[in-house]
Amino acid sequence: MTNSLADHLRALPDQELAALLQQRPDLVVPVPSDLAALALRAQSRVSVARVLDSLDRFTLQVLDAARLTRDAAADTTSLDVILAMAAANARPPDPAAVREAVRLLRSRLLLYGPDERLHVVGGIDEISPYPAGLGRPAAELDSRAAALCADPAKLRRTLLSAPPSARAILDRLAAGPPVGSVPPGALQAPPLGAEDALPPDPTNGGAPTGSPVRWLVDHRLLVSVTTGGGGRPGTVELPREVGLLLRRDTGPLGPMPTDPPEVASPPREPKAVDSAGAGQTMEVVRQAEALLEQLAAEPASVLRSGGLGVRDLRRLARALGLDEPTAALLLEAAHAAGLTGELEAPGLAAPRTGGDQQVLPSTGYEAWRAGSLAQRWEQLARAWLTMTRQPGLVGQRDDRDRPITVLSPEAERAGTPIARQAALGVLADLEPATAPTPDEVLELLDWRAPRRSRGREAAHREVLTEAATLGVTGLGALTSYGRLLLTDATAGEQRGADDPLGLHVDGEPSTAVRALDGLLPAPVDHFLVQADLTVVVPGPADPTLAAELDVVAEHESAGGASVHRVTPASVRRALDAGYSADDLHGLFARRSRTPVPQGLTYLVDDVARRHGGLRVGATGAYLRSDDEALLGEVLADRRLEVLALRRLAPTVLVTPGPVNRMLATLREAGYAPVPEDATGAAVLTRPRTRRAPARPPGTAARIVDPVTAPRLPMPRLLGMVEQIRRGDAATRAAQRAPASLRGQEGAGAAHRHTDALAVLQQAVRDKALVWVGYVDAHGATASRLVRPVSIGAGYLRAEDERTEMLHTFALHRVAAAVLAD
């Protein structure tokens, strides 16, 4: 076989060989040494599976036909036979399409040889053992079944006599795959004399017949492959002949549509699609920004197992008014786009377990925020397109029934970028603005690459929802800029290598960005002020305008426009931030397209009037007196300049220095000040005499007789006794390591190792004490009495009660284990 393929390759002209390699580029990585190696590689399981994955359903069906029509002896088939089989179909496909499919299969080197002696390349049977979902020929399975199949009339009779429940099983197996597993015992004959004890079988006509599978196996319509064909125990297979007979209505290969299924959904207006999508992009960028701002205000802790806690996600979602899946998607996409990162939590080790890392907006976020709307969207959408994460898994449970959290390693799926490419690719290949339903997309995917899309329906559905959320699609159809994003992403891998950080802010904007820019509204640098003190920015606010409004007004509603409200509190905030009342009047007058309402002007003035009516400052000490003249004198006194006195009020002076210094300086200058406390009461001071701190008297307070030692209370004594006894028992036990642990060498070692595992597993469950014999790092054998805690990842973790330490033993070093008595 190998030789013949190699021969075939050898006979090919260079041009065709090159064309072949173009079709299967994986064959030349690395370049094979000779054609025999190339042939070998072309038949390898991985390579064949890869090329099969890329084929559509019709081509695969033609390939199945080729495999089914193989001549048993020469192992070849011919184009005519394949055409004949296709024509036997209930709705035969166009022969030209079949020929085209055969040509395609040849170009991919799945078939080779001349038309009349077509070879099927090896390796396929390994990958899919049942062509077209049909079982092996009866001859390969069981001689008695073969005998039945050799007699068509008898086969037909037997089939017709099958009870309904058995027939249902046959129909299911005939639809493929042709093997099924049966519950243990279903194939065994009922014990002798116990036939009457079987429950009556109403579907099979009342008489007890045992299970329908047993009926089928007894009548040779199914073959048990338990011992023969290498199947797992309790497996039955439907012989090919029976399967073909059952499929006589549809043809051996089932329905064979040559073209992908039609999309029945009506096309949308391309403009409407773009518009809905663009609206969604604005929305999603705004939401992502709000999400990250929220994260910045209140960072979320990383769980020990990775990812953010369910509660954090819920909090973020609620704060933004989003549902959790959307919040999870935005977080994942933002993370993939490099907008968030982990940072050590500030301060001491967090009191919460594992919460020493926090997720925060990263420095990339600043750069992102500076970009235009379209650029920001592109960065998010591109990250989403290529990230190997499946946000749809968040909230579901993993194999160990633990919830999958957002940003956790469990939501990592290597296949997601391909799934996205595939699902969006389907949309991209349709006419622009066609909006197929998700079911139609799945059908198309199933036709285009059945091997790849089977079992990934859920992932594909998620892709479609996520694409709608991100505005890649609008009204269910791919948007024009979404299409460009897709082509950019496939073409732009090279650029990705040039710009590993993904920050092509200063570079040329991509075509998708330019297309989206045209759809998005231009930033607005003015607003409308109304009498109810709302400020409406009728469009996306220009960054400087947005910054100004952030200070002077409260944010009320966002979207296409943004609505802010001026309140006394917001005006005060602006005044605190350094705006003066005139600045605010100027700001409103400059930015507003409408006359500023009198109410707003009045509000600003009114708040400004009261702003600063109270003053707060820090001071070291004050000096007050009812005698203003005296204070004037103090202030004018040049000897007191060191105090840097300041007059706060006619009767109050302050100094930044401490009270003592002020007192001393004043007294020195001949004044007579009196200190006062917080309540205003005079504090009388007297010069303090310096004293060292007190020391305890040197001798003991009472005499202790060493003979009449302190009396210990009884419970404490009992505790000590118990402790001693336990220590004793442990020591003795340690000396008594059972004999079975010693002398592990010899023939039974491997066996003992298996036993030891069983003993340990049991001991983990029972929490029992076990003697463990093991080989230490130096090859010496040792034994230890421990209480196993867990077994996993090749290690035994066990507790030594004597030392109260947790030990870890490599399982392969454990030679024996015996339960301690």
Next chain:
Amino acid sequence: MSGGPLIVQSDKTLLLEIEHPDSQACRLAIAPFAELERSPEHVHTYRLTPLGLWNARAAGHDAEGVVNALITYSRYPVPHALLVDVAETMDRYGRLQLINDPAHGLVLRAVDRVVLIEVAKSKKLAGMLGAKLDDDTIAVHPSERGRLKQALLKLGWPAEDLAGYVNGEAHPIELAEAGGDGGKPWTLRSYQREAVEAFWAGGSGVVVLPCGAGKTLVGAAAMAEAKATTLILVTNTVAGRQWKRELVARTSLTEAEIGEYSGERKEIRPVTIATYQVLTSRRGGAFTHLDLFGARDWGLVVYDEVHLLPAPIFRFTADLQARRRLGLTATLVREDGREGDVFSLIGPKRYDAPWKDIEQQGWIAPARCTEVRVTLTEAERMAYAMAEAEERYRMAATTRTKLPVVKALLDRHPGEQTLVIGGYIDQLHQLGEYLDAPIVQGSTTNRERERLFDAFRSGELRTLVISKVGNFSIDLPEAAVAVQVSGTFGSRQEEAQRLGRVLRPKADGRQAHFYTVVSRDTIDTEYAAHRQRFLAEQGYAYTIVDADDVLGPSLPSVD
């Protein structure tokens, strides 16, 4: 980008720019499904709510139309998610239908069986649903119709009520537009006509019109449309008499056909006017006057000032779902936040017009709102600073410093009919003495009240001081100036009513003045800000002046 007048926000508010040439068309397009929330001078805010969207569905609009209106008029791309949300919300309406089954009476029928199964399992509906007739139908007791609709609305699966209305006992009522009894000929105003038509087409619902815009006439026209016995529920006896007067003047009804059911009289006639008070009065824990609802086969129930509808009446209304119901109000704002109950029990909002629009058409008087800030004297400031928290508002609102300011304001409008409105009786007495004007308060007898009102109406009396009792439904056609000195904290509803006092159109199209006197730097200012915001949201620009500016020129300088 279409450059339209509408901006769609993520929080489902819609901003409509008024100066845009398409704004009027856009307003008409979005009015059926979006609630007008604020209408200041430049940008009106509408909100998309599930309730509003379902009301639109009930009125025959579909999701496609709503989405189309949003896209057509939106200036910027509309987010896809919002469009999807709108379509999904609207799709929830009408999965269940309340219909009259010829065999089983009122039934809940499922268009979508899964929804019926879901709601039937809900604990909130326990006891409302009867026997299961088949997979898609569950019997409903007619008396549970209102409660069931309310509960389904809360579950998010509003039912389409196709069970219809009973016609009630027929009674001929015509509008006397020719001006019977020697009155002048008149016609319904265009917006009144629209309101009645919208109500009648919808069957039941609420009409929102500003005070002075002629809500009574909308009620009368609805009665003329129904031509059936009518129960009218009003806030108090004076308002009831007002209704009676208006009905006798404007319709073919005579005094003998209109009954008054109040604390004083208990008449049940083809058209009966009852007060909320008498209906909610209890004796021994039981509502004694509930029989009124069953006393006749009413064909129409009119709720005046529906925003004040007391909670017990809500419960009775739930039993009246087979009768046509008309709610009338100036504002749907309820301080208790039970707007949703009004919608589900009385009916959705059927008609609403921005006040400013009606004003521009000349149907209500243009008003100028002014806030006058009074600076407290040092002594008053001190007293205020020391006051207990719960006393502060009273202290600030009733400060004596306000008296000369009120007087100065009145002096600015010599010869105008003026109302001085306050919330504290002591203060009103002070004002009454200071201004030499009579006071109408809770303890004033109905007879005295009507005498004063008549005198005021005829122009004999220029100034009237009224307490909270005057807040509702008194008709003082020529009040041109109102000065409010204190109020119920920051109640927006009260503000709307008080402003309404001066909005009735003046014979010569004069401008009305609405003054609020507040104490500077006190909690009074904060409450005033709350009320001002409401005024601004209704489109009334207001100015703030200092009391010194008011007093300044007229006050002789004192050394």
